[in-house]
Amino acid sequence: MVKIENSMKILIVKSIKFVQLIKESIQRIFPQLIAILVAFLLGAIVLIFTGYNPVDAYYSMIIGAFGDIYGIGQTLTQATPIIFTALAFLFSFKSGLFNIGAEGQFIVGAFAAAITGIYIKNIPSPIHIILSILIGAFAGGVWGLIPGILKNKFGAHEVITTMMLTYVAINFTGYLVNYPFKAPGWVSQTLQIEKTAQLPRILPPTQLSASLIIAVLLAIIINYILQRTSFGYELRASGLNPLAAENGGINVKRTMLYAFIISGAFAGIGGAGEIMGVHYRFIEGFSPGYGFDGLAVALVGGLNPIGIIFAGLLFGALRSGGMLMSRATHVPLDIVTIIQALVIIFVAAPTLLQYILNWRRNKS
Amino acid sequence: MSQTTRIVAFVLIGLIVGAAIGWVVYPMMNPIGPDYVKKSVYDTLKTESDKTKADLAKVQANLTAANAQIQKLLAPKKIGLILATGGLGDKSFNDIAYAGCVKAKNELGITFDHVQPKAIAEYAGYQTDFAKTGQYALIICVGFDQADALNVTAAAYPNQKFAIIDMPVFQPNVASLLFKANEGSFLVGVVAAMKSKTNKVGFVGGMDIPLIRDFYVGYEAGAKWAKPGITVYPPSFVNNWADPTKAKELTISLSELGVDAVFAAAGKSGLGALEAAHQKGITGLGVDACQCYLYPEVVASATKRVDIAVYDVILQTILGKFQSGLYSKGVAEGYTGCCRLPEEEKFWEQTFSFKHSALSSEINDKLRQARDKISAGEVTVPSGFT
Numbered sequence: 096m097v098k099i100e101n102s103m104k105i106l107i108v109k110s111i112k113f114v115q116l117i118k119e120s121i122q123r124i125f126p127q128l129i130a131i132l133v134a135f136l137l138g139a140i141v142l143i144f145t146g147y148n149p150v151d152a153y154y155s156m157i158i159g160a161f162g163d164i165y166g167i168g169q170t171l172t173q174a175t176p177i178i179f180t181a182l183a184f185l186f187s188f189k190s191g192l193f194n195i196g197a198e199g200q201f202i203v204g205a206f207a208a209a210i211t212g213i214y215i216k217n218i219p220s221p222i223h224i225i226l227s228i229l230i231g232a233f234a235g236g237v238w239g240l241i242p243g244i245l246k247n248k249f250g251a252h253e254v255i256t257t258m259m260l261t262y263v264a265i266n267f268t269g270y271l272v273n274y275p276f277k278a279p280g281w282v283s284q285t286l287q288i289e290k291t292a293q294l295p296r297i298l299p300p301t302q303l304s305a306s307l308i309i310a311v312l313l314a315i316i317i318n319y320i321l322q323r324t325s326f327g328y329e330l331r332a333s334g335l336n337p338l339a340a341e342n343g344g345i346n347v348k349r350t351m352l353y354a355f356i357i358s359g360a361f362a363g364i365g366g367a368g369e370i371m372g373v374h375y376r377f378i379e380g381f382s383p384g385y386g387f388d389g390l391a392v393a394l395v396g397g398l399n400p401i402g403i404i405f406a407g408l409l410f411g412a413l414r415s416g417g418m419l420m421s422r423a424t425h426v427p428l429d430i431v432t433i434i435q436a437l438v439i440i441f442v443a444a445p446t447l448l449q450y451i452l453n454w455r456r457n458k459s
Numbered sequence: 460m461s462q463t464t465r466i467v468a469f470v471l472i473g474l475i476v477g478a479a480i481g482w483v484v485y486p487m488m489n490p491i492g493p494d495y496v497k498k499s500v501y502d503t504l505k506t507e508s509d510k511t512k513a514d515l516a517k518v519q520a521n522l523t524a525a526n527a528q529i530q531k532l533l534a535p536k537k538i539g540l541i542l543a544t545g546g547l548g549d550k551s552f553n554d555i556a557y558a559g560c561v562k563a564k565n566e567l568g569i570t571f572d573h574v575q576p577k578a579i580a581e582y583a584g585y586q587t588d589f590a591k592t593g594q595y596a597l598i599i600c601v602g603f604d605q606a607d608a609l610n611v612t613a614a615a616y617p618n619q620k621f622a623i624i625d626m627p628v629f630q631p632n633v634a635s636l637l638f639k640a641n642e643g644s645f646l647v648g649v650v651a652a653m654k655s656k657t658n659k660v661g662f663v664g665g666m667d668i669p670l671i672r673d674f675y676v677g678y679e680a681g682a683k684w685a686k687p688g689i690t691v692y693p694p695s696f697v698n699n700w701a702d703p704t705k706a707k708e709l710t711i712s713l714s715e716l717g718v719d720a721v722f723a724a725a726g727k728s729g730l731g732a733l734e735a736a737h738q739k740g741i742t743g744l745g746v747d748a749c750q751c752y753l754y755p756e757v758v759a760s761a762t763k764r765v766d767i768a769v770y771d772v773i774l775q776t777i778l779g780k781f782q783s784g785l786y787s788k789g790v791a792e793g794y795t796g797c798c799r800l801p802e803e804e805k806f807w808e809q810t811f812s813f814k815h816s817a818l819s820s821e822i823n824d825k826l827r828q829a830r831d832k833i834s835a836g837e838v839t840v841p842s843g844f845t
Contacts, residue, residue: 165591169584281626281670282579282604300615302584374580380544381580418588422539422572 127397130441131409138434142426152426159419160412168301169418172373174411175303176201176382178310179365180389181396181403182317183235183358187253188398189321190354191334196242196257197362198386199264200235204363205370206268207234209377210276212288212370223291228309228367235363236356238264243355247348253355261386272379283379294372304372306365310407313361314400321400330354362386391439410435536596536777538563539589540573540769541582543602547575550811551748552765556601556624558810559769567777569596582608590616597622597776599769609633620781622772624765627785634782636768639789640670641677642833643761644722645840646790646797647744648681649829650759651720652689653822654742661692661718663709663732665700665725673843674724674746674761680841685825692718703731710735720744722761733757749798749807755816759799759826762807767793791834799823800830 139149160170180197187194208231215223242256269283278286294304321327332340333347341347365385374381388410396406417431540560542553553575560571572595574585582605589598590612598619600609603626613621613630620632627635651660660682664671671694679691695709706728710721714735720742723732729746730753736743737754745751745760768788775781788794798807799818808814818826832838 159588165587169588280607282607284579284607378579380578383578383581418574418585422574422585422588425572428575428577 124397124402127395127402127406127442130395131438133441134434134437137437138430141433142430147424147426147430151424152420152430155423156413156416156420158416159423160416162419164298165301166415166419168298168303169415170408170411171298171307172301172303172411173414174407175307175310175372176365176369176385177388177392177410178307178314178403178407179368180362180386181392181407182310182313182389182400183239183362183365184390184393185396185398185400185403186317186321186330186361187354187358188393189334190330190351191337192351192354192358193254194239194242194257194355194358195254195390196238196259196261196264196386197358197365197389198382198384199257199261200238200359200362201366201369201386202261202264202268202382203238203366204231204235204360205366205381206271206377207231207363208292208367209285209288209370212292213276213286213376215292216289218291220291223289224294224371227288227292227371228364231363231367231370232360233363235366236360238363239355239357239359240352243352246355247352268377269379272377276377278376285377287376288371292371293375294368296372302373304368306368306372309364309368311404313364314404317361318400326353362389388435391435395438395442409438532777532779533568536567536569536773537594538569538571538773538776539595539598540571541585541589541598541600541605542573542575543604544576544578546577550750550752552601552624552763554810555748555763555765556599556769559766560599560773562766563770563773567774569773569777579604579608583612586612586621587615590619590621593619596620597773597781599772600624601765602626620776620783622769624768625763631783634772635785636772636794637785637787638763638768638795639787639840639842640724640761640763640795641673641680641840641842642789643763643795643797644674644677644724645681645684645833645838646800646826646829647722647759647761648678648683648691649685649826650797650799650818650822651678651722651742651744652682652685653819653825654758655686655689655720657717657719658686658688659690659692659716659718660720660722661710661713661716662694663706663713663721663723663725663729664694664696665728666698667694667696669844671696671724671843674722676841676843678722678761681829684829684838692716697725697728699728700726702728703734705731707731707735711739714739714741722746724761745798749803749811751798751807751815752811752813758816758818759797762796762798762803764794764796764803766806789833789840790830791836796830797826799826801827 142149142152159166161167180201183197183200184194208227211227211230238260241260242253245251245256246253272285273283276285278284294306296302296304321331329345329350332343332345333350337347370377392403392406392410395409396402413431413435417428420426421428538560540556542556545553547553547557557573563569564571576582576585586598586600586608589595598621600621600623602624605623606626606628609621609623609628610630613628613633617632622634622636624636625638627637662675662678664675675694682689682691692713695713697706697709699705706723706725710732713721721732721736722744723729724746725732733743733745733750733753737756740756743754743757745757747763749760749762751757751760790796796803798804799815804815833840
């Protein structure tokens with residue numbers, strides 16, 4: 096009898112804890128949800144003022160993003176690279192660094208993976224895939240290391256250097272793909288990568304590739320590293336208070352350098368996955384700003400690796416749904432950019448949102 | 460026999476005889492209606508009327524089917540338009556292709572949806588997005604860089620009709636609309652030669668590839684046709700589609716050699732060449748779309764009438780005469796030309812809302828003569844693809 100009572104007690108305590116956990120997580124994502132909702136409402140107002148029907152526009156956006164297998168595949172495909180770049184930004188951010196150059200690291204990683212995929216031939220597929228991803232990660236890591244060294248040696252602020260290196264990456268790969276590595280024809284693109292280097296597509300006929308699985312795994316691993324390992328602790332400590340961390344025996348400079356390299360490597364893997372899973376070749380200007388979206392997604396995801404997966408899905412859905420919206424309702428794609436910007440503004444400025452909410456409450 | 464019996468007998472006999480007569484006659488009469496006809500006649504008429512009714516029903520069924528067919532043909536056809544990455548407002552291919560669709564909408568009653576991809580990597584997604592709906596009678600892809608993506612998409616959707624502008628795609632459901640650039644270049648060659656006072660004309664090309672050689676040989680032939688003794692300088696190549704500064708330097712050095720008319724076929728780089736012409740006060744000649752709105756010195760442009768090609772392929776599609784394959788057309792079909800020809804001048808001035816500077820009647824006459832001769836096949840323009 097006592098035994099049963101005890102186990103009942105444990106069960107009740109556990110379920111109460113579970114409910115609390117859910118409550119807490121809802122409370123934690125509540126500002127994000129409100130921000131998204133308000134952004135869509137304001138977007139609707141913009142639509143009305145520009146003479147479009149917001150119901151039609153949003154309806155076609157939802158249908159485009161989730162209406163059929165193809166839409167879902169497209170949403171996930173678009174979300175994948177953004178999740179990578181968001182994780183890259185998050186990792187540097189947790190260490191107190193603003194790596195806003197994920198776009199550049201993404202592109203360099205993509206190019207390196209493409210070259211590996213094209214010019215290394217006749218090796219088994221799994222090895223070729225792993226090798227290409229590692230080289231993409233390496234190239235992204237090197238691109239992340241440069242601002243790290245510049246910061247450590249010369250005190251150059253990483254916001255400026257990572258941003259500038261993004262343009263170097265865009266133009267440098269632009270040169271490479273227009274001259275030494277240009278495929279015959281008029282388009283600025285490389286040859287197609289070998290079949291052995293192509294990531295499997297996991298939802299045919301859509302372009303969704305195994306890259307998404309890597310992204311999700313990476314998010315879980317990062318969550319573990321940051322929360323459960325001493326390295327993650329060192330990272331967060333140097334991010335929160337570098338002086339205190341230094342006093343506590345953490346080599347802050349070295350930790351920062353690692354953070355730069357790893358952050359760049361994540362973006363590089365994203366670029367590699369995009370080439371090996373979607374395009375099968377490097378095309379000049381293939382990234383419509385995935386790196387910059389990553390920054391926004393990291394913020395909307397509440398600076399949490401798991402939150403980033405969901406925020407990435409939202410941005411992917413906006414991109415893929417926007418395609419159907421612009422085709423079916425003739426609403427320009429720019430409205431998607433406006434909604435994204437509004438989401439970011441409200442997430443990044445919670446006080447503004449609070450103010451709006453309070454104002455409404457006071458009114459009623 | 461009593462009197463009564465006799466009467467009864469007569470009545471009976473009368474009845475029997477009457478019945479007998481009725482028995483014989485009645486079947487020969489039509490029992491229906493006030494006008495009695497013979498049964499045999501009635502039967503013949505009845506069979507014929509039944510036959511006619513059956514025929515009528517058949518005709519009516521055919522008519523309904525035909526009407527449905529007509530309704531189907533008359534129903535607004537949907538056309539998909541996937542623009543090139545430059546997007547609307549490029550004052551070139553995209554704007555003109557769009558104008559062609561608008562014309563088809565106004566005159567042929569079609570409707571069209573358009574999208575503006577921002578990167579080459581997005582083409583495949585948009586093409587599939589259009590094709591998978593199955594709603595579009597035709598999907599038009601603007602620009603050569605869509606070819607790789609279209610090769611894959613067209614194979615994946617074999618029942619969807621596609622058209623691509625300016626690049627051959629060899630798929631059984633794709634019509635490739637190509638332009639004989641050498642013929643339009645011939646016409647601006649004529650204008651360049653007529654405008655030149657130094658009798659030296661030059662050419663700035665994007666890259667040394669057959670496509671651009673095609674412009675050059677047409678231009679050279681046109682200049683020499685208009686003025687046999689003229690010097691046409693060998694082509695200068697920028698080796699880049701987006702380096703206006705270098706194109707500008709090349710043009711300035713040409714003008715220092717005494718050249719006073721320069722034709723630029725070099726993509727965005729060409730804008731630099733035309734700017735140099737403006738600075739040096741020499742004649743500039745534009746390409747692809749009318750570029751004469753840029754500077755008054757740009758007096759004529761070799762045009763690719765993407766609007767006409769787009770309109771044509773839409774028309775063929777709604778008539779059910781869509782044919783895949785390569786369509787390479789030139790001056791005779793109105794696919795290429797010169798913006799100073801009377802049939803084009805208004806279109807460009809309306810599209811880009813500006814006014815051309817006047818040309819002397821001598822040049823106008825020569826230009827029209829050249830167009831007529833090319834159309835009639837009396838002048839054969841050499842090609843750069845050999």
